[in-house]
Amino acid sequence: MKDALELRDLTKVYGSLTALDGVSLSVPPGSVVGVIGPNGAGKSTTMRLILGLIRPSGGTAIVLGTESWRSGPSLRRRVGYLPGDLKLDGGATGHDTLRYFGLISGPVDERFRNELVERLEFDPSRRVRTLSKGNRQKLGLVQALMHRPELLVLDEPTSGLDPLMQREFIALMREAKAAGQAVFLSSHVISEVQHCADHVAVIRQGDLVRSARVAELRDEAPRSVRLELDAPLTAGQAEALRQAGLAFRPTDDPPNTLRPGGAATVVEGQVSGSPVALLGVLSRLGLVDVVIEEPDLEQAVLGLYAQAAPGMEVGRHGR
Incomplete structure (x- = not known):
């Protein structure tokens, strides 16, 4: 055709x-x-x-x-x-x-x-x-x-x-x-x-x-990940999460990447591509809750805009 x-x-x-x-x-x-x-x-x-x-x-x-x-x-x-x-x-x-x-x-x-x-x-x-x-x-x-x-x-x-x-x-x-x-x-x-x-x-x-x-x-766009754990994250657990593709928030301080959230420890980051390897690690943690967002086309496109020459307005769309 x-x-x-x-x-x-x-x-x-x-x-x-x-x-x-x-x-x-x-x-x-x-x-x-x-x-x-x-x-x-x-x-x-x-x-x-x-x-x-x-x-x-x-x-x-x-x-x-x-x-x-x-x-x-x-x-x-x-x-x-x-x-x-x-x-x-x-x-x-x-x-x-x-x-x-x-x-x-x-x-x-x-x-x-x-x-x-x-x-x-x-x-x-x-x-x-x-x-x-x-x-x-x-x-x-x-x-x-x-x-x-x-x-x-x-x-x-x-x-x-x-x-x-x-x-x-x-x-x-x-x-x-x-x-x-x-x-x-x-x-x-x-x-x-x-x-x-x-x-x-x-x-x-x-x-x-x-x-x-x-x-x-x-699918190439990063997925936001939010974990609530029943105990602080150990250095070994943090490294296992990294190996599985989880990139911690830049504002966090690895290997702790801890944020107190009531009775639970909150860990936030992003994973690119399939989250299957990450799920394998999560099954070994004391999870209270987990949120893995769907990848968004907008995130992928903004990532391409971010590679633009200096001075380009990232995130602006039009003709």
Whole structure:
């Protein structure tokens, strides 16, 4: 099965600034790829290159089997696009706007369009200038989805949406995937990518620093561990925990790593990868309670951001 989208060493240079540097990535049909990166990382530039809105300095973007820069309107009708800076005619109503985009996109199933409007709780009778940021975003989502495109390219698609609508968006992405559509999206909400994407690409300063399945990247993230013991931790027990992969909190003072917590001794730390070896050691301790948290995609991504050049704002997400 051919990929719906394939980026081959995609590069974009503006004078002395390299906005995108040799990015290679693919999106098969029936999959969701989420792109994450700090502000100015190159995510929106990548999307504009995919749509053929700007010309690459090097490499190619193959969209549904065609090089995007050389494509025409017929290819664009097979793609649904939501830009991060959606600009609409303020004097038009939602109905007018959807009719206009319907003419551009090609045949639109009115029943499906109306279903999207209802699910996103959007009032199409209102003029665009009166809409809040969230309602303009809903209008943008309807126009991108309503013609059931083979490929969806969505830049910060839930920006301005409330938590209930964010949940509805995730449901729509799962349905699109089940229908065989390919989705390429960027998001500043890492948990959103974790819930709807199969694959995640981390871009930093124009470079693709990591590309992996969501489950793989999440499993690399450290798990927080909290132990309550019925007696102080001995030096031998502390060493056994270290050998099993437990890294104690930097504020602790090994080998004691003790914190009194009522009748129990509290030990806190992190373990990366599988906790199976740690569980073997814990079974030999006098445990009162144990908490091992699920690994989080956000922790893995922030770890990649932390490797950034000096001066980068770690933990900031955007276009």
